[in-house]
Amino acid sequence: xxxxxxxxxxxGIVLAPLLPGSIxxxxxxxxxxxxxxxxxxxxxxxxxxGKSAVDPEGTGPVYRIAPALVAACMLAAVAIxxxxxxxxxxxxxxxxLVLIGVLALSRFALAMAxxxxxxxxxxxxxxxxxxxxxxxxxxLVLAMLLVALPAHGTDLATMSSAAAGTQIWNGPAHxxxxxxxxxxxxxxxxxxxxxxxxxxxxxxxxHEGPLLEYGGRDLALxxxxxxxxxxxFIVLGAELYLPHPAGFAAGLLTLTASVAVLCCALAxxxxxxxxxxxxxxxxxxxxxxxIAIAGAGMWIGGVGV
Amino acid sequence: MPLLAWAALAGVATLACGSILAAxxxxxxxxxxxxxxxxxxxxxxxxxxxxxxxxxxxxxxTVGLAFGLDPLSGLFLALLSFTAIPTLLFARDYLPxxxxxxxxxxxxxxxxxxLAGVLAARDVVSFLVFWELMTLVPAAAILxxxxxxxxxxxxxxxxAITHLGGAGVWIALxxxxxxxxxxxxxxxxSAGTGAQTLVAVAALIGFGTKAGFIPLHSWLPRAHPxxxxxxxxxxxxxxxxxxxxxxxxxxxxxxxxxxxxxGLALLAVGLCSCLGGVLWALVxxxxxxxxAYSSIExxxxxxxxxxxxxxxxxxxxxxxxxIAFAAALLQITNxxxxxxxxxxxxxxxxxxxxxxxxxxxGGLLRRMPWTGGAFLVGGMAIAGLPPLNxxxxxxxxxxxxxxxxxxxxxxxxxxxxxALGGLAATAxxxxxxxxxxxxxxLLGVPRTQRCAQxxxxxxxxxxxxxxxxxxxxALGLAPxxxxxxxxxxxxxxxxxxxxxxxxxxxxxxxxxxxxxxxLAIAALTGVLASARGKRRAAPSASWACGQPFVPALRWSxxxxxxxxxxxxxxxxxxxxxxxxxxxxxxxxxxxxxxEVHSLLDRALYEPTVRTGLRAAALARRTQSGNVRTYAAYxxxxxxxxLVLAQTGILG
Numbered sequence: 017x018x019x020x021x022x023x024x025x026x027x028g029i030v031l032a033p034l035l036p037g038s039i040x041x042x043x044x045x046x047x048x049x050x051x052x053x054x055x056x057x058x059x060x061x062x063x064x065x066g067k068s069a070v071d072p073e074g075t076g077p078v079y080r081i082a083p084a085l086v087a088a089c090m091l092a093a094v095a096i097x098x099x100x101x102x103x104x105x106x107x108x109x110x111x112x113l114v115l116i117g118v119l120a121l122s123r124f125a126l127a128m129a130x131x132x133x134x135x136x137x138x139x140x141x142x143x144x145x146x147x148x149x150x151x152x153x154x155x156l157v158l159a160m161l162l163v164a165l166p167a168h169g170t171d172l173a174t175m176s177s178a179a180a181g182t183q184i185w186n187g188p189a190h191x192x193x194x195x196x197x198x199x200x201x202x203x204x205x206x207x208x209x210x211x212x213x214x215x216x217x218x219x220x221x222x223h224e225g226p227l228l229e230y231g232g233r234d235l236a237l238x239x240x241x242x243x244x245x246x247x248x249f250i251v252l253g254a255e256l257y258l259p260h261p262a263g264f265a266a267g268l269l270t271l272t273a274s275v276a277v278l279c280c281a282l283a284x285x286x287x288x289x290x291x292x293x294x295x296x297x298x299x300x301x302x303x304x305x306x307i308a309i310a311g312a313g314m315w316i317g318g319v320g321v
Numbered sequence: 322m323p324l325l326a327w328a329a330l331a332g333v334a335t336l337a338c339g340s341i342l343a344a345x346x347x348x349x350x351x352x353x354x355x356x357x358x359x360x361x362x363x364x365x366x367x368x369x370x371x372x373x374x375x376x377x378x379x380x381x382x383t384v385g386l387a388f389g390l391d392p393l394s395g396l397f398l399a400l401l402s403f404t405a406i407p408t409l410l411f412a413r414d415y416l417p418x419x420x421x422x423x424x425x426x427x428x429x430x431x432x433x434x435x436l437a438g439v440l441a442a443r444d445v446v447s448f449l450v451f452w453e454l455m456t457l458v459p460a461a462a463i464l465x466x467x468x469x470x471x472x473x474x475x476x477x478x479x480x481a482i483t484h485l486g487g488a489g490v491w492i493a494l495x496x497x498x499x500x501x502x503x504x505x506x507x508x509x510x511s512a513g514t515g516a517q518t519l520v521a522v523a524a525l526i527g528f529g530t531k532a533g534f535i536p537l538h539s540w541l542p543r544a545h546p547x548x549x550x551x552x553x554x555x556x557x558x559x560x561x562x563x564x565x566x567x568x569x570x571x572x573x574x575x576x577x578x579x580x581x582x583x584g585l586a587l588l589a590v591g592l593c594s595c596l597g598g599v600l601w602a603l604v605x606x607x608x609x610x611x612x613a614y615s616s617i618e619x620x621x622x623x624x625x626x627x628x629x630x631x632x633x634x635x636x637x638x639x640x641x642x643x644i645a646f647a648a649a650l651l652q653i654t655n656x657x658x659x660x661x662x663x664x665x666x667x668x669x670x671x672x673x674x675x676x677x678x679x680x681x682x683g684g685l686l687r688r689m690p691w692t693g694g695a696f697l698v699g700g701m702a703i704a705g706l707p708p709l710n711x712x713x714x715x716x717x718x719x720x721x722x723x724x725x726x727x728x729x730x731x732x733x734x735x736x737x738x739x740a741l742g743g744l745a746a747t748a749x750x751x752x753x754x755x756x757x758x759x760x761x762x763l764l765g766v767p768r769t770q771r772c773a774q775x776x777x778x779x780x781x782x783x784x785x786x787x788x789x790x791x792x793x794x795a796l797g798l799a800p801x802x803x804x805x806x807x808x809x810x811x812x813x814x815x816x817x818x819x820x821x822x823x824x825x826x827x828x829x830x831x832x833x834x835x836x837x838x839x840l841a842i843a844a845l846t847g848v849l850a851s852a853r854g855k856r857r858a859a860p861s862a863s864w865a866c867g868q869p870f871v872p873a874l875r876w877s878x879x880x881x882x883x884x885x886x887x888x889x890x891x892x893x894x895x896x897x898x899x900x901x902x903x904x905x906x907x908x909x910x911x912x913x914x915x916e917v918h919s920l921l922d923r924a925l926y927e928p929t930v931r932t933g934l935r936a937a938a939l940a941r942r943t944q945s946g947n948v949r950t951y952a953a954y955x956x957x958x959x960x961x962x963l964v965l966a967q968t969g970i971l972g
Contacts, residue, residue, distance in 0.1 A: 068854075069853060069854075070861055071860055072860065072861055072862060072863040072864075073860045073861065073862050073863070074684075074765070074766050074863075076686065076687050076764070078686065078764060080850065080853070081846065081850050083849075083853070084845075084846045084847075084848075084849035084850035084852075084853060085842070085846045087845070087849050088841075088842050088845035088846040088849060089842060091841075091845050092838065092841050092842055092845070095841070106841075107834060107837040107841070108834060108837055108838055108841055109831075109832050109833065109834045109837070109838075111831040111832060111833055112831070113716050113719050113720065113831065113833070114707065114716065114831075114833050114834075114838065116745075117705070117706065117707040117712050117715075117716065118707060118838070118842075120704075120705070120706060120748070120749070120752055121706045121707055121842070123752065124701070124704065124706055124752055124756055127752075127756040127760065128756065128759065128760060128764065130760075131756070131759070131760025131761070131764040131765055131876075132760075132764040132765060133765075133863045134764075134765040134766060134863060134870070134875055134876065135863045135864060135865070136865065136874055136875075136876055136880075137864065139760075139876040139880070139881060140876075140880075142756075142881075143753075143880070143881045143882070143883065143884050143885075144884050146749070146752060146753040146756065146885075147753070147884040147885045147888060149749045149752070149753075150746050150749040150750050150753065150885065151746065152749070153745045153746060153748060153749040154742040154743070154745040154746040154749070155742075156745070157719070157741060157742060157744075157745035158738065158741065158742050158745070161723060161726060161738060161741060164723055164726075164727065165726065165727055168727055168829065168830070169723075169727075169827075169829055169830030169831050170720065170723060170830060170831040171830065171831045171832075218866070228864055229863060229864060233852070233853045233854065234853060237849060237853070294884065295884075295887055295888060298888045305742055308738075308742075309735065309738050309739065309742065312726060312734070312735070312738045313731065313734075313735055313738075316726070316730075316731045316734045316735075317731050
């Protein structure tokens with residue numbers, strides 16, 4: 017545990033909207049547009065916070081509590097993700113499987129809200145999100161397994177230390193893990209080719225769908241939660257699946273650089289890729305699972321180490 | 322005789338009194354006497370478990386009735402008591418007025434007696450007697466409670482499958498007794514691998530049928546939904562667990578050395594059961610059938626943990642064998658609590674709305690806050706969401722599987738990795754399944770008139786559900802307090818697992834701070850929800866592309882699982898028929914019918930039944946009903962025996 021890591025985790029709560037903001041502005045440049053500034057998400061959040069919320073007819077407390085629960089889960093998730101190989105001191109531990117459970121709770125809260133409104137678009141999007149999550153969660157656990165193997169456990173800080181240095185990149189196992197986790201990032205952050213964050217067509221929405229009915233502060237909480245999801249997965253990807261040194265100060269510098277690289281990569285991927293047919297997504301994730309299992313086999317078999 | 326034994330005996334006697342009382346038209350007081358009896362048995366069970374002692378007779382292989390309790394039986398007996406008391410309290414208000422209520426009430430007592438009997442039996446004869454009683458009593462109660470065609474065919478399938486599969490229990494136990502192996506692992510270790518394999522396979526099939534492992538599960542989703550709510554709760558909550566108790570006894574306690582293939586077999590069976598169970602659960606429209614299928618899923622998760630424990634103990638890794646075993650027991654405990662809660666909740670919803678069809682419910686959280694609230698807690702627990710109890714045991718099972726991959730050689734590790742991925746997918750499927758179940762029943766707009774007028778049941782039923790919901794929360798917040806005791810129950814347990822507060826902590830691997838996480842999420846949700854403020858714009862209708870939001874636009878169970886059914890078409894094999902009637906070039910009406918049949922029913926059970934019926938038809942040709950033909954058969958038999966005796970084949 018480390019106080020400095022805790023400070024950066026708390027800063028992450030504020031910095032998280034910067035990630036989708038930077039991806040969007042970079043994407044605009046790549047597509048030859050001017051685009052909004054990096055800080056656009058903050059302006060959006062400020063504007064939404066000043067507006068009043070809307071409750072559709074017939075909705076109850078479940079609909080009203082859901083955004084708060086989603087945001088609370090994402091706050092907990094931000095506090096679980098270690099920074100530069102150091103766990104935070106906020107008392108939530110740093111277990112990979114607990115993190116997966118907390119993310120599942122936020123997904124559940126949103127699905128319940130969708131059922132409470134009865135809105136067909138929200139439910140359609142939730143049904144798709146949960147369907148993709150079936151394969152996404154298997155992929156996430158298997159990708160995590162590839163770093164749990166060298167770390168002998170699911171403690172994220174230990175996993176990050178075990179993945180430090182260049183030794184681990186000698187064998188093919190960690191490359192498989194990195195590939196699998198790249199798919200996880202695409203799924204969980206709702207980026208193309210899995211989902212299109214810029215869509216305004218209800219029929220194609222996945223992550224934006226359940227947000228349709230919400231407005232005002234509710235929407236602000238949910239928008240922040242989406243940004244926090246970027247933070248959790250991009251930081252995790254940088255900590256576990258990109259090369260990094262073992263020390264804290266050097267690790268922090270590498271982390272910053274890695275996060276920037278991953279944001280750029282997402283922007284490039286999104287500009288280069290069209291959205292996939294949704295029924296093709298499970299096959300893609302299935303291939304990811306196969307790669308992860310093959311990687312586990314190679315690690316245990318000692319291939320290339 | 323020690324005090325505890327007297328308490329247990331008094332419990333049994335009181336239970337018998339309660340059954341008689343229920344049968345003699347004092348239903349309510351009879352059920353309450355049964356609850357008091359279960360409390361006595363529960364005290365005995367908890368005391369034996371906590372004290373780690375043994376009361377009564379030890380296990381023996383000879384003929385002669387013997388009863389006793391050891392800590393493992395104590396755990397299951399305590400579990401039986403903790404789930405049976407709320408169930409009986411529920412039944413007190415639920416049963417009166419239903420068909421043959423006194424007889425069903427009396428049979429409830431006999432059922433509880435037989436469950437406790439299996440747990441306390443210390444010899445083969447009494448074990449098998451109570452085992453068969455445990456199978457037959459619910460069948461009788463289902464037939465009494467509903468005599469329609471569906472109930473009759475369900476009971477027929479139940480008895481046929483559990484008895485065919487149940488032969489395995491007889492073979493396993495009689496073979497064990499033959500080798501003197503009941504309660505004596507050394508005897509089986511010296512009996513040779515042949516005998517060990519026979520016992521291991523027979524027990525896996527026999528107890529597995531009763532526990533609901535796929536592919537021996539087909540009776541479960543038929544029989545559980547047709548029973549009265551409180552019996553469904555006991556069947557899914559406890560009867561399956563008693564079968565797992567038998568499995569644990571034979572495979573872990575008495576087999577001597579455990580072969581590696583057995584651990585792998587349990588992993589395979591567990592993986593099939595948990596994925597298959599939850600997949601078929603989420604395409605059900607009947608709430609109780611959905612819950613029955615999800616029992617198969619949960620039993621599968623237990624099998625995964627048991628398989629991991631066997632693999633670890635085979636490799637001599639005592640610490641992890643104990644942790645995986647504790648994971649299995651914790652999952653058993655949790656499933657007993659939340660499945661009882663969910664079946665009781667389904668009973669209360671059925672009573673209020675008269676329907677178990679998911680597409681005919683809705684909006685019940687506001688109309689039935691007690692039932693709805695408890696149902697919501699149970700649904701979240703079974704979906705494996707933190708900070709409730711389902712997540713705690715799932716976390717421990719996931720940890721065990723991760724360590725199968727980390728610690729075992731390549732082949733087994735790959736099996737572990739497959740199981741790990743499968744369990745993760747199962748958890749996500751369970752989330753989808755129960756989000757749908759809770760959404761369709763509790764949220765949105767009521768779909769029928771009766772649903773709109775539903776109200777909470779009487780106080781006894783409410784209290785029963787509230788107590789079980791509290792148990793879900795408590796077990797979710799402090800599973801760590803139970804962990805050392807459960808790990809200590811593993812046969813041949815090594816150094817005790819250290820207790821480290823309420824949360825779960827696995828040395829050197831990871832920890833799940835239950836209290837911290839629960840407090841953080843609850844506090845943050847509270848703060849953020851209040852920060853949202855009370856300011857509200859005028860209520861508006863839900864967005865439907867500018868159309869008015871009419872009932873035809875509502876989402877149904879079929880629509881929510883549609884993406885998944887499309888993706889898994891090759892496994893689920895959905896069938897659908899769409900009929901469009903035209904009149905004068907205009908579409909007059911469109912009717913749609915869709916259903917998902919169990920793949921195994923078509924691929925495995927239907928051919929078996931067909932072959933069986935064909936064999937029966939052949940055999941029928943020999944049955945002319947003519948006395949002279951039968952006399953000829955007898956004569957022929959005697960002649961054949963004489964010839965055999967003459968030639969010396971009979972010795």
